[in-house]
Amino acid sequence: MITKRIIACLDVHGGRVVKGVQFVDLIDAGDPATQAARHAREGADEIVLLDISATHEGRATLLDTVRRTARELFVPFCVGGGIRTAGDAAQVFEAGADKVSVNSAALNDPMLIDAIGRSFGAQAVVVAIDARRDPQAADPVRDAQVFVQGGRKPAGRRVVEWAREAEDRGAGEILLTSMNSDGMRTGFDCELTAAVSEAVGIPVIASGGAGTVAHFVDVFGRGRADAALAASIFHFGISSARSLKEELAKAGVSVRLPC
Amino acid sequence: MRVTVIDYKAGNLTSVLKALRHLGAETEVTDGDLALVEKAERIVLPGVGHFAATERLDATGLTPAIRAAIARGVPFLGICVGMQWLYAGSSEAPQQPGLAHFAESCTHFAESKEKVPHVGWNSLEVRKGSRLLAGVEPGEFVYFTHSYKAPVTADTAAVTRYIEPFASSVERGNVMGVQFHPEKSGATGLKILHNFLSWEGKRTGQAKGTE
Numbered sequence: 001m002i003t004k005r006i007i008a009c010l011d012v013h014g015g016r017v018v019k020g021v022q023f024v025d026l027i028d029a030g031d032p033a034t035q036a037a038r039h040a041r042e043g044a045d046e047i048v049l050l051d052i053s054a055t056h057e058g059r060a061t062l063l064d065t066v067r068r069t070a071r072e073l074f075v076p077f078c079v080g081g082g083i084r085t086a087g088d089a090a091q092v093f094e095a096g097a098d099k100v101s102v103n104s105a106a107l108n109d110p111m112l113i114d115a116i117g118r119s120f121g122a123q124a125v126v127v128a129i130d131a132r133r134d135p136q137a138a139d140p141v142r143d144a145q146v147f148v149q150g151g152r153k154p155a156g157r158r159v160v161e162w163a164r165e166a167e168d169r170g171a172g173e174i175l176l177t178s179m180n181s182d183g184m185r186t187g188f189d190c191e192l193t194a195a196v197s198e199a200v201g202i203p204v205i206a207s208g209g210a211g212t213v214a215h216f217v218d219v220f221g222r223g224r225a226d227a228a229l230a231a232s233i234f235h236f237g238i239s240s241a242r243s244l245k246e247e248l249a250k251a252g253v254s255v256r257l258p259c
Numbered sequence: 260m261r262v263t264v265i266d267y268k269a270g271n272l273t274s275v276l277k278a279l280r281h282l283g284a285e286t287e288v289t290d291g292d293l294a295l296v297e298k299a300e301r302i303v304l305p306g307v308g309h310f311a312a313t314e315r316l317d318a319t320g321l322t323p324a325i326r327a328a329i330a331r332g333v334p335f336l337g338i339c340v341g342m343q344w345l346y347a348g349s350s351e352a353p354q355q356p357g358l359a360h361f362a363e364s365c366t367h368f369a370e371s372k373e374k375v376p377h378v379g380w381n382s383l384e385v386r387k388g389s390r391l392l393a394g395v396e397p398g399e400f401v402y403f404t405h406s407y408k409a410p411v412t413a414d415t416a417a418v419t420r421y422i423e424p425f426a427s428s429v430e431r432g433n434v435m436g437v438q439f440h441p442e443k444s445g446a447t448g449l450k451i452l453h454n455f456l457s458w459e460g461k462r463t464g465q466a467k468g469t470e
Binding site for chain 2: 075172
C-alpha cells in the first residue's frame with residue numbers, strides 16, 4: 001500500500017539552514033548536510049532543500065551544499081530556489097539532487113517546466129506554488145493567488161489554475177505552500193490543499209503550518225495531500241519524523257514504518 | 260567489484276553511482292564504449308525519464324553488446340525504465356522496442372481516481388527464491404516514481420499493489436530488474452543493491468531458479 005510521505009524541509013540561506021516566520025525573521029538552524037542526514041536517519045521519507053537566498057552569487061555555494069548533502073543521502077532529495085533555466089536544473093541534478101522544484105522562474109516562463117521534464121523526466125520536476133488567500137475574496141479558495149519572490153509579490157495567477165497548467169506541462173508533483181499558515185504552527189490549509197489535489201492527477205505535497213500530529217492527520221484526510229512537508233516541527237527537537245509517523249499510524253494513516 | 264553503468268542520457272546517474280560506490284563497488288560509466296560492455300563484470304542500467312530515451316541504446320550499438328553480455332552470464336540489473344527496457348516494449352513509446360528478454364510489454368496504469376505517477380514509498384510482496392530481494396522482509400518499503408509498469412508473470416520477483424498489482428521486480432537467471440529506486444530506498448534499497456553486487460553470477464543455464 002502506498003504510504004503518505006513526511007518530507008523534511010531545510011530552508012537554506014548562504015549555506016546554512018534557517019527558519020523564519022512567514023518567510024522573515026530568520027534563525028540559524030544548522031548545517032544542511034548534517035541536518036539532512038539526521039532527518040533521514042530519524043525516518044523522514046524525503047528531504048527538500050530550498051535555497052531561499054537564491055542569488056546568482058550564491059549558486060556555487062548552493063551546488064556545494066547540494067553535493068555535500070547528497071553524498072550520504074539514500075532517500076529522495078529535492079532542491080529548489082533560484083533554478084531559472086534547464087541548465088541550472090542540470091547542474092543541481094549533477095550535484096546529486098533527484099528532483100528540482102521550480103517556482104518564480106516557471107511563472108515567468110512556463111516552458112521551463114516542459115524543458116526540464118523533457119530532459120530529466122516528469123518525476124524530476126516539482127512545481128512549488130506559494131499561495132495566499134485573500135479573506136475579502138468572494139471565494140477565498142478558488143481565488144487564492146500565487147505569490148512570487150519569497151511571497152512578496154502577487155503573480156497574477158490563481159493557485160488551482162496554475163497547478164493544472166503545471167500538470168499539463170509535465171510537472172511530476174505540486175508543492176503547495178500556504179503563505180497564510182507558514183511557520184505559524186496552526187495547521188495546514190486543508191481546504192486549499194484539497195482543492196488543488198482534486199484539480200490535478202499528480203501528487204500534492206502540503207506545506208505551511210505544521211505544528212501538531214493532528215495537523216498532519218487532517219491534511220492527509222480532509223486535505224487529500226499525498227505528502228506533507230515539515231520544517232519547524234523538527235528543527236528544534238520537537239519531534240522526529242519517526243515519532244510523528246508512529247503517531248500517524250495510530251491515527252490510521254498509512255506511513256512507512258519501521259523506518 | 261567493478262560495475263559498468265550504462266548512460267543513455269535519460270536523467271542523471273549521480274544517485275545510482277553514489278549508492279554503488281557507498282557499497283564498495285568500483286564504477287565505470289559508458290554511453291557507447293562497447294569495449295567496456297564486452298569486458299563488463301556486472302552491468303547496471305539505471306533510468307529515469309521516458310522510455311523513448313532507450314533509443315540511444317540502439318543508436319550506439321549498446322543493445323547488442325548488452326544482449327551478448329547477458330548471454331555470457333554477466334549479472335545485469337535494470338532500474339525503473341532500465342527494468343522496463345528488459346521487456347518487449349512500452350506503450351509510452353510504442354515505436355521503440357525493448358530488449359525483449361521478457362516477452363511481455365509495459366503499460367500505463369489504468370484510469371482510476373488514484374494519482375499517477377505512482378510516487379512514494381510502497382511495499383513489496385517478495386516471491387520465494389528471489390536472490391535480489393533476499394532478506395527483504397514483509398513490511399519493508401521502497402521508493403517508486405513511475406507511470407508505466409510491467410505485468411505480473413512467472414518471472415516476477417516481487418509484486419506491488421497500486422491501482423492494480425504490478426511487477427515491482429523481475430528476475431530470471433542473471434537478469435534482474437526493479438521498478439523502484441533502490442538507490443533512494445534507504446537501508447532496504449542498499450540491501451537490495453548489495454545482494455546484486457554480492458551475487459556470484461553463474462553462467463546462463465546454470466543459474467539457480469527458473470532457468
